[in-house]
Amino acid sequence: MNRRDFIRIGATSAAGVAFLGGLPTKWYGLDADVLADPGTGGDRVVPTFCELCFWKCGVLAHVRDGRVTKITGNPKHPLSRGRICPRGAGGTGLLYDPDRLQKPLVRVGQRGQQTFEEVSWETALDEVAERFERIRQRHGASALALFYHGYGGNWMKHLFKAYGSPNIAAPSYAQCRGPRDVGFELTFGHPVGSPENTDMAHSRCLVLLGYHLGENMHNTQVQDFAAAIRSGADLIVVDPRFSVAASKARTWLPIKPGTDLALLLAWMNVIISEGRHDRDYVERYTYGFEQLREHVQSFTPEWAYARTGIEPHVIRDTARRMAAARPATLVHPGRHVTWYGNDTQRTRAIAMLNALLGSWGRRGGFYMPASMEIPKYTSPGYLPPERKAADRPQASDYPLGDNVLAQGLCDASITGLRDYDLKGWMVYGSNLPTTLPDPRKTYKAIQELDFLVSVDVLPSEICGWSDVVLPEATYLERCDELHAPGFREPFVAVRQEVVPPLYDSKPGWWIARELGTRLGLTAFFPWKDSMEYAKDRLHAAGHACDVLQRDGVIQGEQQPIYFEEGVAPEFWTDSGRIELYSNELAQHGFDPMPTWHDDELEEPPAGYYRLLFGRAPTHTFGRTTNNRLLSEVYKENEVWVNPSVARRWGLANGERVHLQNQDGVRSEFSAPVRVTSRIRPDAVFLVHGYGRNAMKLRFAYGRGIDTTGLITRYKVDPIMGGTGMNVNFVTFVKAALVSGEAAS
Amino acid sequence: METTTTRANPLIDPQLHIWHGEVALYLFLGGLAAGIMIITGAMRLRDRNAAWSSHLALLSWCAPLLLSLGMFFLWLDLENPFNALRFYATFSWHSPMSWGAWIxxxxxxxxxxxxxxxxxxxxxxxxxxxDAWAREREAPLAAWNVAGGVALGLYTGILLASLAARPLWNSALLGPLFLVSGASTGAAFLLLFRLRDDERLALGRLDLFLVAIEIVVVGLWLASLASGGRESRAAVALFLGGPYTVSFWTLVFAVGLATPLAAEWLERRHGVVPGRVAPVLVLIGGLALRWILVSAGQSTGWAIDVALH
Amino acid sequence: MSRRSRYVMVIDARTCVGCSGCVIACRTENNVAPGHSRDWIFTETAGSFPKLRMTIRSERCNHCKNAACVRACPTGASWYGPGGSVQVNADKCTGCKACIAGCPYDARFVDPRTGTVDKCTFCMHRIDRGMPTTACQDTCPTQSIHFGDLNDAASEVSKLLATREWYTLRPEAGTQPMVYYLK
Incomplete structure (x- = not known):
């Protein structure tokens, strides 16, 4: 080889390399290192409020070429403060869900077979009105019941009240928040309400009992929770599961499920016996302190240890820390509290503990909500219904339950269980088979009905069992009632149509008005549309509607919200004071002060584990599990199993199992096991809302396990009728074995 | 340590699997072409006047042909193949793949x-x-053929080795390994064809030598991984009890290296003209090495637990 | 104005509850391919019942100062954009996936709609337009995500890093990640 040749070729290519390296792609005219714009900025931004859960955060819907591209928080809205949770951001996943109900449907096959024929609105509404009238003529208007959940339900409520039915129930009462509000009313004379009047952002000590903030994404609550963490609040979390909140806590108390009341009594014992309560506050505002002091004497930390499994020194230490931070100590009332049937007494114990710490009406405890006065729309008064609601076996049952019980209406639809039978249902946005405990009973009730109409956005299970299905427009396609809740600052917010309804869906107000017209209730629907209705109310309050429509919200003037700011301490109880001792409860034969009854808590049978359920941050029960945008993050639920249990059953992480409960009911679908130290060995945990069996929910169908189906037992709270649902026990059936059975 | 992630990106989770058979075939064919270039170029440089059998002379065309086939597989692997010319719109000195494109x-x-x-x-x-112009430059062309082959052979290994995120690949020995393996498959490929006995003997001797070297390099490579950090040890464990143990030790080691070594050594010892069995095994082993490495390397990564030591 | 920016993200793992708000906001803001995530929630739990510790993080491309992806990219499609952020120019991307293989964080993926590589851009289309926040930061209910200029001593991110204990992910990979996590 010739050395000169080698050098020559080498030099040429080296020059080539240098040439290419030195001249980037600009030289080719190909250089365009621009920042790509995904093009989701709106040409129009419409403020409205969210309906992915029921917190009603103010959002901004960005619309581009007639399509909602993204949803962000409305900075002017006090509930969102410009920030929203994943569900709110995933609202387009609902709007553009390919499985949405598109046209009114009339059943053609048998109930529950999910076979329908599309009809016009005219036909559907005529059919509903005719069936309602037939029931009214034969059994009276009270034979009709309305189940509702969601803000659009207000229109249906109005319709039913005008029609003369007393049977109007939201499962959010007896299946969720009811006991808490009754417990607080019995103590302070005020419910906690929604949004809760907790002043978490300023708490110096925060106590959560089973309240899994962060997995439960009520936006403002989570924002305040983060603020409390940031400011270094002393966080104490009581939960059988190492929840996200527990992971942020200074102390996690992995309590034995069902024994929270024992812990609360022991905390009161420590605080009172060590004289750490707010003496001045207790003296000034409470009633029955001496009785309470005597009552809790025997509930020592040692006594509670035997029940809760929480060591006495931990109970003492946490109680002292709560007392040290008072009155900025918040023992949070929680939200979903229907656990063990003693829920009113348990939440009342929470209220009393707060009273001892002097936190009600105080900064860092509970603020006194302020709200904007918006006069009601003037329409004819409702006539009193002919009969009382059919929800209780006897009128004297659940004496302090001040709302209609949803499970009671279901019972009343099974012939002969009540004074009178319910014959027809309207179900608005509430998927009863995954909402009411013991769905076997729900299906039995449905089978006995003369008529069932559902109003929904998605083809949920209840739609599959309906005679007529009315497709409602989503919250982004409709205007609803104004929202002016009690909150830290008074405000009123509007929900307005961002884009016109897709397909042949119609807003709830329109459906209610059309039905009202057909039922001879025209006088109750004098407005042209809901925006006119809202405008009327606003004008009566002296506000301009265009400002509200532009900003989505109008803020009222800041008012004092703490006693120390001058709010008058008023307690709407019998004694006019905070009732540590309740004569009202005593009169009805209940414990005047919460008491622990050892015989009330059932232990899991051998080989069974207590079924606990809760939330995933991306989901609002089953309402969002078909939302592709949200479900891509949590496609199915998992069965949380402690490693020791997994070892015992030979369960591997990710292995699919069915769950079977103490009554032999087995989950229809399976879910993967998640082997995790984050759950106690005596319980399993699942996120609620999965295991859907409505076939038209093409994404959610068959994913995970439906918890409600396994809740065949529940313990009714004797005080207000709430259904305690954490009283079921399950065992594992490996999915491999189940499919083997099917094959043989 | 319990970990969870909400990420479930296709091709990425739960374990990287972006590259499949196309890339393995490309690396194999590229290495093969490199081997042919090196061997034919070196043979010509060694004896400028040697008369090659007509088959051997024709086989030198296999280098560009096999390389074209390999590049076709690479092109198939591209997710956006219509942008392929972008490889030649720039030179990124820090990217082995860019080097590769220009090589x-x-x-x-x-x-x-x-x-x-x-x-x-x-x-x-x-x-x-x-023709006259080219023939005048036969010697420098042969030298460049060797140099190009070495660059190409090394590059197929360095392409993977430069990806520091994948501990199995991230070894300085991967380039030499792929080079020697490519040369060995090159020799084996030539042995598949009807050549003169003297050519066969020379190639057989060469292949024996290359397979022996390759065994040493494989050993060094595994040993360096096994004595490395946590990530490297986890990577090599794939072959030492992990999911790739059987395929690696049977296909790559037993079939591709040990058996041909024994066969070629016996042939040489007994002065037998090399047959086609050992070359076929070498080729199988060469493809398996790349296939397994492409696949296994993607299942290795950096440890994720960082906050809670 | 000759000072050069160094964009970083500081994420507070103490307050992050892992709600995925950032994940969904990113998907809609950036029109991310369905089923793909530019950011995600990672949790790690140590210990055994009942002595447990858990960390929750919102993770994404680390916009490394010494980015393995930019080095691996043969066509210049991966480049250092404004403030040192790492960007992908889809027009130059062949989908060879060398960058994906090179990323120690597995932060990249192929957008099946275009065949080109996609990942977090630090919402540079927003920042470039003068908006102060990324979409994930904008929505984060716990205000755990902070974005800003590390070369500006007065910026929130600079102050947070100066006052709080922090770590980065896999620093041993030598990539010099620009997403910081507060303990």
């Missing part, structure tokens, strides 16, 4: 010109002038 561009003319000079033909007219 390919260099290797093609060199290997074609070299193959041209090795093939007998009667040329006329302008082609005759070109």
């Amino acid at each position: 390919l561009l260099l290797v093609f003319p060199v290997s074609i010109l070299f193959a041209w000079t090795q093939t007998r033909r009667s040329a006329s007219g302008r082609l005759a002038r070109f």
Whole structure:
């Protein structure tokens, strides 16, 4: 080889390399290192409020070429403060869900077979009105019941009240928040309400009992929770599961499920016996302190240890820390509290503990909500219904339950269980088979009905069992009632149509008005549309509607919200004071002060584990599990199993199992096991809302396990009728074995 | 340590699987072409006047042909193949793949010109002038053929080795390993064809030598991983009890290295003209090595637990 | 104005509850391919019942100062954009996936709609337009995500890093990640 040749070729290519390296792609005219714009900025931004859960955060819907591209928080809205949770951001996943109900449907096959024929609105509404009238003529208007959940339900409520039915129930009462509000009313004379009047952002000590903030994404609550963490609040979390909140806590108390009341009594014992309560506050505002002091004497930390499994020194230490931070100590009332049937007494114990710490009406405890006065729309008064609601076996049952019980209406639809039978249902946005405990009973009730109409956005299970299905427009396609809740600052917010309804869906107000017209209730629907209705109310309050429509919200003037700011301490109880001792409860034969009854808590049978359920941050029960945008993050639920249990059953992480409960009911679908130290060995945990069996929910169908189906037992709270649902026990059936059975 | 993630990106989760058989075939064919270039170029440099059998001369054309086939597989692997010319719109000195793209561009003319000079033909007219031009440069072309082959062979390994995120690949020995393996498959490939006995004997001797070297390099590579950090040890464990143990030790080691080594050594000892069994095994082993490495490497990564030590 | 920016993200793992708000906001803001995530929630739990510790993080491309992806990219499609952020120019991307293989964080993926590589851009289309926040930061209910200029001593991110204990992910990979996590 010739050395000169080698050098020559080498030099040429080296020059080539240098040439290419030195001249980037600009030289080719190909250089365009621009920042790509995904093009989701709106040409129009419409403020409205969210309906992915029921917190009603103010959002901004960005619309581009007639399509909602993204949803962000409305900075002017006090509930969102410009920030929203994943569900709110995933609202387009609902709007553009390919499985949405598109046209009114009339059943053609048998109930529950999910076979329908599309009809016009005219036909559907005529059919509903005719069936309602037939029931009214034969059994009276009270034979009709309305189940509702969601803000659009207000229109249906109005319709039913005008029609003369007393049977109007939201499962959010007896299946969720009811006991808490009754417990607080019995103590302070005020419910906690929604949004809760907790002043978490300023708490110096925060106590959560089973309240899994962060997995439960009520936006403002989570924002305040983060603020409390940031400011270094002393966080104490009581939960059988190492929840996200527990992971942020200074102390996690992995309590034995069902024994929270024992812990609360022991905390009161420590605080009172060590004289750490707010003496001045207790003296000034409470009633029955001496009785309470005597009552809790025997509930020592040692006594509670035997029940809760929480060591006495931990109970003492946490109680002292709560007392040290008072009155900025918040023992949070929680939200979903229907656990063990003693829920009113348990939440009342929470209220009393707060009273001892002097936190009600105080900064860092509970603020006194302020709200904007918006006069009601003037329409004819409702006539009193002919009969009382059919929800209780006897009128004297659940004496302090001040709302209609949803499970009671279901019972009343099974012939002969009540004074009178319910014959027809309207179900608005509430998927009863995954909402009411013991769905076997729900299906039995449905089978006995003369008529069932559902109003929904998605083809949920209840739609599959309906005679007529009315497709409602989503919250982004409709205007609803104004929202002016009690909150830290008074405000009123509007929900307005961002884009016109897709397909042949119609807003709830329109459906209610059309039905009202057909039922001879025209006088109750004098407005042209809901925006006119809202405008009327606003004008009566002296506000301009265009400002509200532009900003989505109008803020009222800041008012004092703490006693120390001058709010008058008023307690709407019998004694006019905070009732540590309740004569009202005593009169009805209940414990005047919460008491622990050892015989009330059932232990899991051998080989069974207590079924606990809760939330995933991306989901609002089953309402969002078909939302592709949200479900891509949590496609199915998992069965949380402690490693020791997994070892015992030979369960591997990710292995699919069915769950079977103490009554032999087995989950229809399976879910993967998640082997995790984050759950106690005596319980399993699942996120609620999965295991859907409505076939038209093409994404959610068959994913995970439906918890409600396994809740065949529940313990009714004797005080207000709430259904305690954490009283079921399950065992594992490996999915491999189940499919083997099917094959043989 | 319990970990969870909400990420479930296709091709990425739960374990990286972006590259499949196409890439393994490309690396195999690239290495094979490199081997042919190195061997034919070196043979010509060693004896400039040796008369090759017509088959051997023709086989030098296999380098550009096999390389083209390999590049076709690479092109198939591209998710956005219509942008393929972008490889030649820039040179990114820090990217081995960019080096590779340009090396390919260099290797093609060199290997074609070299193959041209090795093939007998009667040329006329302008082609005759070109023929004369090329033949005058036979020696530098042979040298460049070797150099291009070495660059190409090394590159197929360095391409993977430069990806520090994948501990199994991230070894300085991967380039030499792929080079020697490519050379060995090159020799084995040539042995598949009807050559003169002296050529067969020379190639057989060469292959024996290369397989022996490759065994040493594989050993060094595994040993360096096994004595490395946590990530490297986890990577090599794939072959030492992990999911790739059986395939690696049977296909790569037993079939591709140990058996041919024994066979070629016996052939040599007994003076037998090498047959086709050992070469076939070497080729199987060479493909398996790349296939398994591409696949296994993607299942290795950096440890994720960082906050809670 | 000759001072050069160094964009970083500081994420407070103490307050992050892992709600995925950032994940969904990113998907809609950036029109991310369905089923793909530019950011995600990672949790790690140590210990055994009942002595447990858990960390929750919102993770994404680390916009490394010494980015393995930019080095691996043969066509210049991966480049250092404004403030040192790492960007992908889809027009130059062949989908060879060398960058994906090179990323120690597995932060990249192929957008099946275009065949080109996609990942977090630090919402540079917003920042470039003068908006102060990324979409994930904008929505984060716990205000755990902070974005800003590390070369500006007065910026929130600079102050947070100066006052709080922090770590980065896999620093041993030598990539010099620009997403910081507060303990």
